[in-house]
Amino acid sequence: MELKGYQEKALERLGDFLRAAQEHDVAAAFAVHAHPDPKTMLAPDYRPLRGKDGAELPSLREVPYVAIRIPTGGGKTLMGAHFIRCAAENWLDRDRPLVMWLVPSRVIKQQTLDALKNRRHPYRQELDDAFGGQVSVFDSDDIEQLTPQELANRTCVVVATMAAARVQDIDIRDFYAHKEALEPHFIALPKAEVFAELEQADGGSGPRFSFANLLRLYRPLVITDEAHNATSELSGTVYERLAPSAIIELTATPDMAASNVLVRVSASQLFAEEMIKLPVLLEEHLDGWDVALRHALLRRQELEEIAKKEADYIRPILLIQAEHRGGEATVETIYEHLTGEDGERIDKEWVKIATGDQRQLDGIDLFAEDCSVRVIITMEALKEGWDCSFAYVLCSVSGTKSATAIEQLLGRVLRMPYARTRSQPVLNKAYAHVVSPYFGAKAVEFTDHLESMGFSRLEAAQNLPMQPALIPGGDERPALMAETIRFTAGKKPDLANVPAGDLASIRIEPAVEDGKFEVVVQGAIQPESVEAIAKLFSGKTRDSVRTSLEQHNTRAQLRETPAQKGVKFEVPQLSIKFGDRVVPVENDLLVEDGFWNPADSAGTLDTLTFDTRTQTWEIDLVERAVKMKMVQEPQAEYLSGLTGDWQEADLLVWLESKVVQNDVRQETMVEWIARAIAPLKRKGYSLGQLVRGRFIIARRLLALLDEARAQRGNQAHQRLFALDEVVVDPAVVFSFSNLAYPMRSPCPAPQEWPKHYYAVPGDLPYRRRDGTPAEEYRCALAIERNPDVEVWVRNLPHPTQFRFPTATGSTYPDFIAKLKDGRIFVIEYKGDDRYDHPKNVAKRAVGELWARKYSNGIYLMPREKDDEGRDIDQQIANAIART
Known part of the structure; x- marks a missing residue:
């Protein structure tokens, strides 16, 4: 299965981190490669694993421990399969690694086992491709089937629940039990140092023949799926017992206080890569569950008719979350309402029930064209182990307080069929119908659910627009203000110190319950007002009210952006003429076609040395020597x-x-x-030593190839400045999408951006570590307040954004502005300390080339102060005025 761009980037970043960890240490590598903090765009500090007493675990200090944050619908488990190859090649230095794959529940365990054992499933196909088909998958309940030969010659993946290993008394879990069937793994062990690493059998007669001890011998790669479910005071201790060589956690919502988030994928990136349906159009129904259900059925029917226009087969499915027994809208009540004589009279073959007691989906292929299922009734049974991208509509008539149940069901309707945008716009959206006590009540709640699924607060608010309830052929019910929120409190809030402008937004009404009050907030309010209302409550309720008000403020402050209005934002591209054709310049168009010989430009490994005492390779670079220590395994001897x-x-x-x-x-x-490694042979290294260090040698060979390719790219790039065929043709343009903006995180500054093409600039650092405004943020402010700017965008380093060709690939200018007179202004900000760096000199050269070739183009690389002493605002104004 071809990976999406964000998945390729995640793999690349993990590989870069693991290689850097070999050359330096884990914390230093994390500081360079980790996902930056949204406020400062600087990497956070690395957090070592700790035990239940809060103390650092020394045995895991040099074990890479990172989290990959991918929202629901982003393919976390598929990425886990790819991470095995990445870790094997960049850290483990093993052709056939042992992998411990931890999951939160037995349901997900069985689902994962089924996928990894199925040779036609994408997860297994990736593993087979990576390891030449030499892959074995085991249930942790069947560990006796493992043999030393398989562990030596095949990639072995053992799937277990976190609960199977998380236990304080090791004697009461099968995971730690003494098993005679595992004896062959231990009989050849040397008796001294390796034994000391293992938990001992009763009486101290030798090592316990346990699976836990087997893992200690083989130093497994640990992949923890849905890692947010694994967080506990014992998790660090469990990891220590497994003696991992590396730990990679996969989750949509990592524990930010304890996790090391190496990669953070946003919902915006998933949408830009056509992985999920957005927005989720929310309809709240105040008139009862039967009305909500009726609207949901009509919506599903409408979508099915529209889906017939698609080239691919799509059969939209409605998910109904019923109430538990004792409620008004139970599974049985809804089924009778749908299929009975006095109800909707839907064909019974269309309706299936999926609960703990009734598993009518078992054995059904929901994607098959001869499948008749269009409605699924559940309570919480779909929250694990079920997935179908044909699910488009969610109808929740349940009053459940289980956030997990709602989030998992909502996650079902987010997945995009076939992971690509449909030609019919309505099929690119998801739909939710909910029973609500008053209009706007569920909007904040569902915003909270989307946040829990990995959306940022802004993404969640943007992608959950309120819809007025509407039955085709009927009258549209007037929508109340969606930005209204209310709380029931035991006393009136003290509004004496709230900003005067907020007093009109806060209304106090008597509650239905005697002696209590309804606090109604309409529109956005200031932080002082938020605190005044939150003080009416205590404990966790206060925190919940504060969070709800902050989410409400985000929703209330949303504006209709130029992108949402359909404003076109186009930038003519640097192009090249081929006869009558004009195409955007890419470096491969300038490189000579055909095969090339690395021997013509790539060097050899003459500066690579090996220290047999420390098992360390060292590459002698011009500016420093880099050491690469091979990961040691107790069983290697x-x-x-x-x-x-x-x-x-x-x-x-x-x-x-x-x-x-x-x-x-x-x-x-x-x-x-052969020529490149010849210097190593001349230094006297044996074949065995070269084989042992083959992964490091391979990485150094790749580095030499990259250097040679960069030389070829630089030679080709210079042709840009000499060819008359290089032009900027106004007919060959890049267009910013009015739907997708692939930011990793929105700018957190408390600042409105009315001229920005999207709601807020993405990936824009707000503060430095010392608290002062970041330079790029100040540049963005200067663009926003410039009177000549009509619309602008924070351009992102992403394949879907505007770029110029460089010798090594592409550069993505920081900002693109469209002026009121129609000119296009490209701005690449650089601090004084980076302004004259060779890479930035090259960026200026290609940007200025674009401006020379395009009469309506302006290019500027501003700094804090230019040579004339002008600040950022003045540099921008001067560039606009002089051309």
Whole structure:
């Protein structure tokens, strides 16, 4: 399965981090490669794993422990399969790693096992592709089936629940039990140092033949799926017992106080990559569950008719969340209402029940064209282990307080069929119908649910617009103000110190219950007013009220953006003429076609050395020496066949498979590799040492190839400035999407951006570590307040954004503005300390080339102060005035 852009970036960042961790230490590598804090866009501090007493666990200090944050619908589990290959090649240095895959429940465990054992499933296909089909998947309940031969020769993935390993008394869990069937793994162990690493059997007669001890021997890669469910005071202790070589957590909502978030994917990125349906159009129904259900059915029917216009088969499905027994709208009541003579009279074959007692979906392929299912009634049974991107409409008639149930059901309707945008716009959206006590009540609640699913607060508010209830053919009910929120309190709030402007927005009314009051807030209010209302409550309720008011403020402050109004924002591109054709410039258009020989420009490994005492490789660079220590495994000394039957030809073929390039012939690459590693042989390193360090050697070969490719790219890039065929044709334009803006995080500044093309600028640092405004933020403010600017956008380093070609790929200017006179203004901000860096000199050159070729184009790289002493505002104004 071809990965989406954000998935490729996540893999790339994990690989960069793991390689850097080998060269430095884990904390230093994290500081360089971790997802930045949204406020400062700087990496947070690395948090080591701690035990239940809060103390750092020394044995895990150098074990990479990171979280990959991907919202619901982003394919976390698929990414887990790809992360195995990435970790094996960039940290574990093993062809056949052992993987411990932890999941939060037995339901998800079975689902994961089914997927990984199915050779036609994308998860298993990725593993087979990565490891040549030499893959074995085990249930942790069947660990006796593991053999030493399989662990030595195959990639083994063991799926277990976190609960199976999370226990204080190790004798009461099968995970830690002594098993005679595992004895072959231990009989060849040396008796001294390795034994000390293991938990001992009763009486101290030797190691316990347990799966936990087996994992200690093989230092597994640990992948924890839905990691937010694994957080507890024992989790660090569990990880320590598993003696992992690395820990990768997958979650939509990491514990930000304890997790090391290496990669943070936003809902906006998922939408830009066509993975999820947005927005979720919310209808609140005050007239009872039967009215909500009627509207939901009509919506599903409308979508099915529209879906017939699509090239792909889509059968929209309605999910109904019923009430538990004793409620008014139970599963049985809704089923009778749908299929009975006095109800909706829906064909019974269309309706299925999925609860703990009734599992009518078992064995049904919901994607099959001959499947008749269009309505699924559940309570909470779909919250785990169920997925169908045909789900479009959610109708919740339940008063459940289970946030997890709502979030999991809402997550079902977010997934986009076939993961691509549909030609019919209504099929790119999701729909929710809910029973509500008053209009606007569920909007804030559902905003909270979307946040829990990995959306930022702004993303959640933006993508949950309120819809007036409407039955086709009937009259539209007038919508009340969606930005109204209310609370029932035991006393009146003290409004003496709230801003005067907020007094009109806060209304106090007698509650139905005697002696209590309704506090009604309409429109956005200031922080002082939020606190005045929150003080009416205590404990967790106060925190909940404060959060609800902050979410309400976000919703109330939303404005209709130029993008939502359909304003076109187009930028002519730097292009090249090929006869009558004009196409945007990409560097590969300038590089000579055909195969090339690395021997012509790539160097050799003459500066690479190996210290046999410390098992450390060292590369001597011009400015420093970089050390790369191989990960040690307790069983490495006794595993047979580590270099066993390897011949030099085998090593060359293996290295070629790791550095393969599409534009280099295989025989040419093998010849260059032999030449590149020849200095190591001349230094006297044995074949066994080279085989042991083959992963590090492969990474150094890739670095040499990258350097050679960069030289070729730089030579090609210089042709840009000499070719008359390079033009800026106003007919060849880049257009910013009026739907998708792939920001990782919205700018957190308390600032309105009325001229910005989208609701807020994305990935814009707000404060430095010292609390002063960030430079790029001040540049954005200068653009926003410039009177000549009509609309502008914070351009993002993403393939869907505007870019210029560079010698090594592309550069994405920081800001693009459209002036009131129609000119396009491209701005790339750089601080004084980076202004004259060679990379930025090259960026200026290509930006200025674009401006020279385009009569309506302006390019500027402003700084804090320019050579004339002008500040950012003055530099921008001067650039506009002089051209």
